[in-house]
Amino acid sequence: MSNATHDTTVEAPAKPTTTVGKAADYLDQRTSIGVAVKEFARKVFPDHWSFMLGEIALFSFVVLIASGFFLTMFFEPSMALTTYEGEHPANMHGQLMSVAFSSTLEMSFEVRGGLLMRQIHHWSALIFMASIVVHMMRVFFTGAFRKPREINWIVGILLMILGLGAGFTGYSLPDDVLSGNGLRITDGVVKSIPVLGSPLSYLIFGGEFPGHHIVPRLFTLHIFVIPGILLALIALHLFLMVLQKHTQYPGGGRTDKNVVGYPAAPVYVAKMTGNFFIVAGVLTLMGATMAINNVWNYGPFDPSPVSAGAQPDWYMLFLEGSLRLMPGQGTEWVIAGFTLPLNVLVPAVVIPGILFTFLIVYPFLEAKVTGDDREHHVLDRPRNRPARTALGVAFLAAFIILALAGSNDLIATHFGLSINAITWVFRILFFVGPVFAYYITKRICLGLQRKDRELVLHGHESGRIVRYAHGEYVEVHTPLDEQERWLRVNYEAPAPLAIAPKTDARGVKRKGYASDKRWQGLSRFFYEDRVSPVTPAEVEAAHSHGEHDQLDGSERQAVEAGVGSTSREH
Amino acid sequence: MTEKLKHSKRDEDIFVKALAARRHHRLAPVVLLLLALLTTGGVYAALAPSTANAETVSTADIETGKKLFQANCATCHGANAEGRDGVPSLVGVGAAAVDFQVSTGRMPMQMNGPQARAKPAQFNEEQTAALAGYVASLGAGPAIPTDEQVDAELGDASNGMALFRTNCAMCHNAVGAGGALSEGKFAPALWETSERNIYQAMQTGPQSMPVFNDANITPEEKRDIVSFLVEQREGSAGGNALGALGPVSEGLWAFAIGLGLLIGAAVWIGAKSS
Numbered sequence: 001m002s003n004a005t006h007d008t009t010v011e012a013p014a015k016p017t018t019t020v021g022k023a024a025d026y027l028d029q030r031t032s033i034g035v036a037v038k039e040f041a042r043k044v045f046p047d048h049w050s051f052m053l054g055e056i057a058l059f060s061f062v063v064l065i066a067s068g069f070f071l072t073m074f075f076e077p078s079m080a081l082t083t084y085e086g087e088h089p090a091n092m093h094g095q096l097m098s099v100a101f102s103s104t105l106e107m108s109f110e111v112r113g114g115l116l117m118r119q120i121h122h123w124s125a126l127i128f129m130a131s132i133v134v135h136m137m138r139v140f141f142t143g144a145f146r147k148p149r150e151i152n153w154i155v156g157i158l159l160m161i162l163g164l165g166a167g168f169t170g171y172s173l174p175d176d177v178l179s180g181n182g183l184r185i186t187d188g189v190v191k192s193i194p195v196l197g198s199p200l201s202y203l204i205f206g207g208e209f210p211g212h213h214i215v216p217r218l219f220t221l222h223i224f225v226i227p228g229i230l231l232a233l234i235a236l237h238l239f240l241m242v243l244q245k246h247t248q249y250p251g252g253g254r255t256d257k258n259v260v261g262y263p264a265a266p267v268y269v270a271k272m273t274g275n276f277f278i279v280a281g282v283l284t285l286m287g288a289t290m291a292i293n294n295v296w297n298y299g300p301f302d303p304s305p306v307s308a309g310a311q312p313d314w315y316m317l318f319l320e321g322s323l324r325l326m327p328g329q330g331t332e333w334v335i336a337g338f339t340l341p342l343n344v345l346v347p348a349v350v351i352p353g354i355l356f357t358f359l360i361v362y363p364f365l366e367a368k369v370t371g372d373d374r375e376h377h378v379l380d381r382p383r384n385r386p387a388r389t390a391l392g393v394a395f396l397a398a399f400i401i402l403a404l405a406g407s408n409d410l411i412a413t414h415f416g417l418s419i420n421a422i423t424w425v426f427r428i429l430f431f432v433g434p435v436f437a438y439y440i441t442k443r444i445c446l447g448l449q450r451k452d453r454e455l456v457l458h459g460h461e462s463g464r465i466v467r468y469a470h471g472e473y474v475e476v477h478t479p480l481d482e483q484e485r486w487l488r489v490n491y492e493a494p495a496p497l498a499i500a501p502k503t504d505a506r507g508v509k510r511k512g513y514a515s516d517k518r519w520q521g522l523s524r525f526f527y528e529d530r531v532s533p534v535t536p537a538e539v540e541a542a543h544s545h546g547e548h549d550q551l552d553g554s555e556r557q558a559v560e561a562g563v564g565s566t567s568r569e570h
Numbered sequence: 571m572t573e574k575l576k577h578s579k580r581d582e583d584i585f586v587k588a589l590a591a592r593r594h595h596r597l598a599p600v601v602l603l604l605l606a607l608l609t610t611g612g613v614y615a616a617l618a619p620s621t622a623n624a625e626t627v628s629t630a631d632i633e634t635g636k637k638l639f640q641a642n643c644a645t646c647h648g649a650n651a652e653g654r655d656g657v658p659s660l661v662g663v664g665a666a667a668v669d670f671q672v673s674t675g676r677m678p679m680q681m682n683g684p685q686a687r688a689k690p691a692q693f694n695e696e697q698t699a700a701l702a703g704y705v706a707s708l709g710a711g712p713a714i715p716t717d718e719q720v721d722a723e724l725g726d727a728s729n730g731m732a733l734f735r736t737n738c739a740m741c742h743n744a745v746g747a748g749g750a751l752s753e754g755k756f757a758p759a760l761w762e763t764s765e766r767n768i769y770q771a772m773q774t775g776p777q778s779m780p781v782f783n784d785a786n787i788t789p790e791e792k793r794d795i796v797s798f799l800v801e802q803r804e805g806s807a808g809g810n811a812l813g814a815l816g817p818v819s820e821g822l823w824a825f826a827i828g829l830g831l832l833i834g835a836a837v838w839i840g841a842k843s844s
Contacts, residue, residue: 049833049840056832089807091731091798109807119808126824127832134829177735177744178816271839278835286828291808292820297744299735307739308749308757314821407818409750418684418754 041265046248050138052275056131059279060124061234067121068170068223074107074114076100077219079175079212086110089296097175097300100215104174104295120287125167127283129315132160136359140392142379144247145363146372152240153363155233161356162230164315169222171293171313175215178293180301181310183214185323185348192344210303247379252486256377311406318355318399321406322347325427351402358395369523370494383452384491386445387526390438397437401429442529449531452488455480456534457542493530497523628703635704638697642678651708663774664711665702670770672698674763676777684754685777712773719789720765725797733787734795741779745802747814751778761803765796 016025028034045051078099084092086102088109107114136156139145145153168186172179187209191197206213245259254260262268286292298307312320323344331343366388367373382389404411405426412419459477466474480488499516503509595601640649646657653659660668671677675689693701702714718724735744741757743749748759755778760768772792775781787795805811812819 047840049837052836052840053833056829056836091727091801093728095728095732115808122820123824123828126821127828130825130829131832134833271842275836275839278839279832282828282831282835286824289809290823290827291806291811293817294806294808294811294814297802297806297814299731299744302735305735305739307735307744308741309743309747309816309818311817313817314824317818317821410815410818412750412754413748413756416754418752419750420753 040242041263041269043242043264044259044261045246045264045268046254046259046261048249050142051246052271053131053135053138055272055275056279057128057135058234058238059276060128060131060283061230062276063124063280063283064121064128065227067117067124068227070117071107071114071121072223074103074111075173075219076103077173077216079210079215092296092299095300098215100173100175101295101300104176108296116284116287118287119290119292120283121170122292123286123290124283125170126292126313126315127279127286129160129163129167129313132156132163133315136160137392137396140362141382141389142247142249143376143385143388144379146376147367148244148375149240149247150363150367152237152244154360155237155240157356157359159230159233159237162226162233166222166226166230167313167315169218169226172218173215173222174293174295175301176295177298177301177305177307178295178310180210180303181306182312182316184209184303185320188344189348192341192348194340194345195338210301245377247377250378250381250487250490252483254378256375259377309410314403317406318402319348319352319406321402321404321408321426322351324408325402325405325423325430327427355395355399362391365522366526369497369519369526371497371523372494380491381487383445383448384493386442386449386529389445390442393441394434394438398430398434401426401433405430446529446531453531453534456485456488457538489533489535491533493532494527495530496520496527631700631703632707634697635700635702635707638693638701639704642692643701646679651705660705660708662709662711663705665706665714666712666770667774667776668702668705669698669714670767670774670776672701674767685756688758712770715766715769715773715789719793720769720796721793722765722797722800725790725793725795727794727798727801729791730794730796730798733791734798737782737787738795743815745814746799760799763799765800768796768799769793 016022024034076099080099081096082099082102084095084097084102084105086105086109087093089105092105104118108118109115139153139156168182172183187201187205190201190204193200201209204214204217205211206217246261248254248260251260299305311317326343326347328343331341331346333340333342380388405423408419408422408426411417411422459479462476462478464476466476468474497516497520499520500510500513502513639647639651643651643660647653647660648657651660668677671686672693673691673695675691676686678692679686680689691698705711706713734742734746738746741749741751742760743757746760749757751757757779763771769792771779772782772787772795773784782792802814806814812823
């Protein structure tokens with residue numbers, strides 16, 4: 001082979017000399033992987049810290065897999081009863097408990113590094129969900145979910161729901177009182193589903209709660225089914241990201257047809273590796289110094305006790321809050337022998353259903369009311385889509401109010417308030433808060449847009465005051481540079497949908513008019529209030545009869561000279 | 571007629587009966603009754619530590635206690651501790667209740683509110699003992715536990731954990747970090763509470779707390795609970811316990827420290843433009 005190469009080609013590929021080079025060459029000759037590496041290494045990614053939020057989720061998932069692998073080797077998913085013989089912790093010695101619980105204690109107190117691994121695993125789970133949510137917020141508020149990324153948005157939501165599932169199934173494994181309370185609530189929620197509820201609960205628990213099957217079943221889901229699907233979907237998520245190219249923030253020279261940034265190798269390889277070590281380091285530090293889910297505080301599961309401060313992990317707290325806010329009296333109906341427990345069904349099934357539906361349909365809804373089917377690769381500044389930003393903040397407000405309501409007892413003790421009063425405040429806030437948040441956010445966005453307009457038209461305040469001979473004072477404004485102006489004028493402010501008239505040319509009623517009218521109504525809700533970007537004509541007008549006009553020629557030249565690169569024809 | 575029949579039937583017994591009647595003094599029942607009362611009282615005194623302990627306070631102390639009571643407590647509880655609307659009578663609450671309320675500063679109450687707050691104690695140990703002695707002299711009630719009764723070293727923390735989980739954790743949190751009750755009332759955190767006060771609280775059920783009498787939770791079991799709570803003060807094996815408040819505080823710290831550091835690092839990496 002090498003002979004043939006020498007004979008036929010003019011520039012023979014230099015033989016690799018280093019060990020790594022030889023290994024790479026060996027691999028390349030057999031798989032042609034060099035093509036893919038070359039392609040990927042030269043792939044350009046835009047640079048911004050907020051693009052690393054998803055990375056934090058990815059890396060905490062890696063830490064989850066690694067620490068989870070360790071824990072699997074010591075955990076026994078069995079609900080058989082045993083007496084704990086270990087000396088530590090003293091408050092568990094000699095107690096009757098399930099094998100699942102005792103193996104959790106043994107893994108924490110007998111296995112070297114076991115407690116550290118458990119705590120790293122649990123903190124990673126919290127950070128995994130937190131970074132997913134923050135990453136989602138970034139994607140939402142910048143409009144990165146628009147065409148062609150709607151599918152990846154859905155994949156992301158699936159990842160989040162699977163993350164919730166992974167968290168919930170893992171949280172329940174140690175079979176302690178706290179997680180058992182959570183399972184009991186789950187049982188209640190399943191049973192609240194009309195007609196199907198009870199059989200479904202029996203199916204899940206293999207009989208009446210708690211039974212002897214739930215821990216092994218959750219274990220299989222937690223270490224096999226859910227992580228498997230998660231891995232597959234993460235691969236799809238990343239593949240789509242590479243395929244569709246990463247979005248970029250608006251700025252000079254950035255369009256929907258290019259990507260401005262740096263190549264993956266070496267820039268992002270270095271940055272990502274560094275970020276991975278930071279994520280793993282922070283998670284390890286947290287696991288080493290901050291206690292989390294010390295199950296021996298709660299004790300082995302027993303259906304009777306529920307301790308004060310019994311809450312799920314933060315990502316499930318909104319469900320807890322939703323249940324805590326729902327009035328219990330008069331909301332449980334018995335119809336023809338079937339109980340319809342609206343006091344559970346509404347807060348635990350309907351409300352989360354509405355929240356998740358909103359997330360799933362939003363990209364499609366927005367495309368429809370905008371009448372937009374173009375591809376978007378440049379992100380929006382949140383202020384430039386007031387309705388979207390306001391809806392997102394309203395959604396977050398609802399989520400946060402529910403999560404706070406789930407913590408109402410701790411708010412009561414830590415702020416010396418009455419839990420009854422707090423609950424009523426949150427009940428009202430749940431309906432009023434999001435509306436208020438929507439309104440305020442939208443006004444702030446419109447205000448910021450107007451400020452941008454003002455800046456583009458009149459420039460920065462320079463703080464230089466000029467007095468004319470006739471006594472008038474004028475402050476000199478410095479025009480924006482090109483980059484600044486690009487950022488502020490290069491956006492779209494769509495108008496509400498225009499629809500065809502009710503009747504056609506011959507006065508016949510048009511089919512689908514009512515539906516169009518409804519969509520137009522929604523579109524008005526989105527885009528009735530808008531601040532259009534400054535047009536070149538407006539800039540021109542502002543400069544030809546603005547206050548600059550009053551300056552004499554040399555003064556204006558001095559002002560403009562400071563900018564240099566501006567290319568307006570004056 | 572039936573009477574006559576009976577008499578005739580038992581004629582042979584009359585002599586025996588007379589003999590038997592002569593053997594008893596007519597005051598014998600009275601003596602017997604006295605004896606029975608003394609025995610019962612003695613046994614009760616021996617078995618119930620409350621009265622026995624109350625007697626150890628001297629009469630002079632009780633007098634001091636009475637004066638302190640009239641100066642500091644009588645405004646609400648009444649001149650003879652008889653109580654009035656919304657203020658409980660203290661007859662029969664025992665020395666333990668007084669010692670708990672006064673030594674934790676809950677009484678005299680700072681202000682009206684959902685519940686009396688703990689604050690620095692207003693009376694020193696002798697004064698508290700005098701007050702307790704005076705109130706105990708009004709009627710028998712639970713006595714102040716002995717040091718041995720509240721010695722955490724002698725208790726079984728594991729059994730205490732099981733009892734605490736079933737009886738106390740629903741208000742006081744799984745490890746005694748405190749919890750909310752209705753309308754601004756709360757079950758306080760037990761980190762700082764002295765062993766004696768924990769025991770007394772179970773005995774006397776202050777404020778919203780139910781009484782866990784010795785039939786419900788035996789003195790040994792009470793000591794086990796004290797032992798469990800004292801063990802919790804050693805902190806968590808896992809590091810900083812973050813207030814031992816459970817998942818809400820864990821979530822808060824996950825965002826504040828974990829995500830805070832990671833986003834900070836992301837901003838730093840992002841700013842390090844190649």
